[in-house]
Amino acid sequence: MSKKKKNLPEKRFLFEEVLSYLKKNSGKAFNYKQISAALDLEHSEKFKVIDVLEALKKEKLVVEAERGKYLLKGGKRLLEGLVDFTSSGDAYVAYSETENDIFIHHSKTGLALQGDTVKFTLREGFGRKKEGEIVEVVKRNKTDFVGIVQSTPRHCFVIPNHNKIHVDFYIPPDKTTKAENGQKVLIRLLDWKKEDKNPSAEIIQVFGFPGEHNTEIHAIMAEYGLPSEFPENVEKAAHLLNTAINPNEIARRRDFRNTLTFTIDPHDAKDFDDALSLSTLSNGNYEIGVHIADVTHYLKPGTLLDEEAVRRATSVYLVDRTIPMLPEVLSNFACSLRPDEEKYTFSAVFEMDEQANILSEWFGKTVIKSDKRFTYEDVQQTIESGEGLYVKEILLLDKLAKKMRARRAASGSVFFDKEEVKFKLDESGAPLGVYFKKQLDAHKLIEDFMLLANRKVAELLGKITSGETAKKPVVYRVHDTPSSDKMSALSDLVARFGYKMNLKTKKAVTDSLNTLLRNVAGKKEAGMVELLAVRSMPKAIYTTHNIGHYGLGFDYYTHFTSPIRRYPDVLVHRLLEAHLQDKTYSNEKELEELCRHSSEMEKHAAEAERDSVKFKQVEYMQQFIGQQFKGTISGVTDWGIYVEIQENKCEGMISVRDMKDDYYVFEEENFRYIGRNTRKIYALGDEVYVEVRKADVLKRRLDFIFVRKPKMDSGTEKKSLNPDFDFDTLPIEKSKHVREGNFSETNEKTSKEKKHKRKK
DSSP states (O other), X not given: OBGGGTTSOHHHHHHHHHHHHHHHTTTOOBOHHHXXXXXXXXXXXXXXXXHHHHHHHHTTSEEEEETTEEEETTSOOOEEEEEEEOTTSOEEEEOTTSSSOEEEOGGGOTTOOTTOEEEEEEEOOSSSSOEEEEEEEEEOSOSEEEEEEEEOSSOEEEEESSTTOOSOEEOOGGGSTTOOTTOEEEEEEEEOOTTOSSOEEEEEEEEESTTOHHHHHHHHHHHTTOOSSOOHHHHHHHHTSOOSOOHHHHHTSEEXXXXXXXXXXXXXXXXXXXXXXXXXXXXXXXXXXXXXXXGGGTOOTTSHHHHHXXXXXXXXXXXXXXXXXXXXXXXXXXXXXXXXXXXXXXEEEEEEOXXXXXXXXXXXXXXXXXXXXXXXHHHHHHHHHSOSTTHHHHHHXXXXXXXXXXXXXXHTOOOOOOOEEEEEEOTTSOEEEEEEEOOOHHHHHHHHHHHHHHHHHHHHHHOOOSSGGGGSOOOEEEBOOOOHHHHHHHHHHHHTTTOOOOOSSHHHHHHHHHHHHHHHTTSTTHHHHHHHHHHTSOOOEEESSOOOBTTTTBSSOOOOSOTTTBHHHHHXXXXXXXXXXXXXXXXXXXXXXXXXXXXXXXXXXXXXXXXXXXXXXXXXXXXXXXXXXXXXXXXXXXXEEEEEETTTOOEEEEEGGGOTTSOEEEEGGGTEEEETTTOOEEETTOEEEEEEEEEETTTTEEEEEEEOOOXXXXXXXXXXXXXXXXXXXXXXXXXXXXXXXXXXXXXXXXXXXXXXXXXX
């Protein structure tokens, strides 16, 4: 009962108050606690609301929408969720209270756009359990979109690039910025009224005409909100930093300047954020230091530089450029562990024996002076030949890394060694050739020591179980256990190729995955099986709630080793420093929000990187229209078959409507098409021959058609995919940004290819 009206006739007043509240909030369901709080009732009177609600239910004035929650009868219950459109304009809303997403017919999507948070009502569907209708947009996912100008003397519209943005945007005459018909532009949503068929927007940037290198790359950057340069005040703040090495600061640090130290990085790297040191102790054991650039010495919380780093959250590696998290003054100079320069570092130092057992560990601020900058090629050659600078030290580190790797495999790590597609570009950005980066021993050496440092820092911060420090939050990199449904689906699929999986226990699943990946290596179905195995895994994310890292087999794991290019690593450096000084840095709520933002920006970065590679693949294949290639079926959907060309990993699609030699029936459960008359089968993993029919740069799409085995395999040469191109001179290293066991940076289909698999 309301504190202000507690002298009124109690039962009738409460009855009317509750009913009035539900009327005012028609469409929403509440439990007795929520209603009591809204009516400001005293604690002793809250339970009377239960009786009132039951009385209202008996009088058929309210309905119990779900257990313990009531809403006004006749008022449609308003639910909230995230909307995900299909290319057809229909949509699904992810809603936490149901296992399946709610289907929204394209005529019932209201004013929603892709990714928006919306309110919707449920209604009875035909042939479905539940359908809905969107009635309100709670929050826009984004307001900036990339598209093509389509103008006439009277009207101007922009056709969005993204196939999940299902409406065109009207551009008022005074908002066109004189963009020309056919140009690619960036627009900003202005308004979308219920009475308007199209939302209105303004053009805020003109990229140029489609198909040009700079136009497409800048459009990709804009699509994902990636900045092209640092704000002037941020650059100024970076240049005002005192980056000189100070003797007083050196005195506060452990000095490794006279210990053999070197970096190992890609041949074209400009920022070196990790180094290894090695020395032999008097007891015969080895002291190995993992030294990481001390970014937090310069990057202070609350500054312009820090705010910009938070906003970016990660460096992005597009096909032709890097978009750094930090200004060049820091990333390429002050924090970069360049040879023969004294640098501040934050280090994890381990005492190891011959079997790579860790006998002691130390963490703290250090100063180093790198003796040598190695490339992966240098170190790989030394490992293979047994010759070269610091050969004894490199071979020892390689031996220790292999022992750690074997131990990791035995404890449950899953090993993915998928090749990366890379392009050789000319000065204008045009692709000259395709090559692949493989992960060899040199990469694995670095990866194993980085994994060790990351794991040990996470254990140090996370294993505290008592005292005040137990309340201190930690930023983890976590990777959840794959669902049994996805593992069963993967097992069923690879069984078609003769591979068996044991799914009885977590350990059995891990062993089966590793065995599968080893057995499939080098075979025609390798790429497809590896990709499906990766897709069966959940995405790794940042969070303060530790669930371990399934893919690596670690109970505790974080990211400590790349603060130049990942903001979570900056957070971990601050947390570790605070721990070593017995202080507290930040709180769980703030850190969790930064984790969520970092995970989201990481996702955007991966999608932008994939789009830039896809653009180059399509641009590159334009020269091969009409030519035929051997490929492997990499995807089978109800709208067509995807084929990956074996020699260059470029993927295209054969539309069902172009399979004209028969009427083909799609068998979703078996990932295949069967010809009704010929009984010809096209199944996932099959080796086929295709002809390049179209390379559409605007849509970043390759269209193929099936052909019989071409004459080229019986002696006739086809045009080389890489004319006048020497592949022996190309680098072999794996990109630095995926070398530390991240399970989120994986190739996926485009949004259209990830369309919901629901029967309509």
